[in-house]
Amino acid sequence: MPARPARIAPFWLLTAGLAAAMASHTATAWELQGTKTLVAHTRDQQRLTLGTVEFTPRPDGRIAFAVHMDHAKFTDHFLSMKEFKCVEGGGEVSCHVPYPYPNPGTVTPTDLGWLEHHLLFLFKLPKEFGAKLWNGLYYRLERTDAGLVGRPQSIDLNLISAPPAQTDRPPYRPALRDDVAAGVRWIDRIAIE
Template identity: 60%
Template sequence: MRFQVCLFAAFLAGWPAVVSAAELDGTKTIFANTRDKQRIPLGTVRFSPRGGGVSSFEISMDHARFADYFLSMKEFKCLDGKVEIVCHVPYPYSNPRTVSAKDMSWLEHDLLFLFKRPGEFGASMRNGLYFRLEPDERGWVGSPQAIDLNYISAPPDAADVAPYDPATRDDVAPGERWIESLLIE
């Protein structure tokens, strides 16, 4: 029996730590990891516990890191990559701005982006990026998923339900996008 307990403990030690409610407290930095091995600080997110494992959050993007682009009759804050320009698209509607260790969807919605090639004119809202956040040993890592930003061109029927559910997102192949992941640490 003692051998089995040791084996089970060793098995669990290899698993990444699970995010606790306590980790959804304080200010964390948001980084973009690019395929050309850059680690770009994008801004911060401040978590404030509200009880019951829920925290509110507030994002503050560092606009000095972004270039101004006027695309498709709208101003965007964008990162210039050699192979892609990636623009932040803040979720345009009111939302609860809350998260829990089991549900980071509203934070994911405030970290929407679109991409375009440097030579392309305008922006295609079909080229949206959603970063699905998962806990890891240092915080959260967001893997890119493809979305159509036209889906949120009108307010959702229910303001308290995050519109981009798994059925509206497609995984992106590794190395396909310039920003390979977002990190929150």
Template identity: 40%
Template structure:
């Protein structure tokens, strides 16, 4: 029985790192937002280490700085709206596996607002539910109230947004309904 438990553990551990770094090397990917129609926008670069740790660096372009609700935001124009990156304010382990992309989901939070509005409403959040699709990571935009992040997370909890806090939305109701993390240009797949 003990050997079976050890084998299962080894299989699960190996599966958890399978997408992290094939061939035991670090890999570079790019994060793109896809509108319902039109060109994709490359917004960040992602480096995944052999142990599943990652580094995410947002690009300066195509974002534009906006000062909304008394704080700075980096926003993408999507007339007549803006989609603004919302940095996650709490601890994040920045590690992914085949079965857990939660840390990365929290690094990819956004708010949507009308471009002609002065402030930003945290209730109009976008949370990309991520999943592996072959050798890419694909996220579907879900609506959520980001006011949940206004108060500190419960003791010991670093992921306060729950499944019941997320609502499916029609692709036409958000500027970028899909987020895709794909191999960076020039990297072998």
């Protein structure tokens, strides 16, 4: 019996399937909306859940955010007469430094500066006494299909020891930050997923 020729699906059926696949991909695309998990990825391949970030779209087109660190995952360190919440590993102590001044607390899909300022850290060796504010870390966020990923940049936290002159703009502009090579710091990247 001769083989039957393969049937080709009608064009409309193919385009309908493609449209459905695209709609499902769009529906699952990562957005700056809702509660997301804040995760530290370390150079020794650990994944540490640090807390959450809640995104709330506003009528003006900006997106409000609130960072909620899970302090149960941190230990208290008293450095330079101040309490810091820190995580330790890889021969390094990394301490969260909450941004201390009033700010808009909003972002846009293309401007994540204020969120980055809420994810400041300092690092030190476990045997070192006190906080060396020039050992600051700024995680510059980039958007991916799976969320936001921040790579470390070095900063001097002494810059925010006094209120900035302009409170409506994030003070750590690119000229005040230097890239850190991959694997140099224990928290190699921060992700919001």
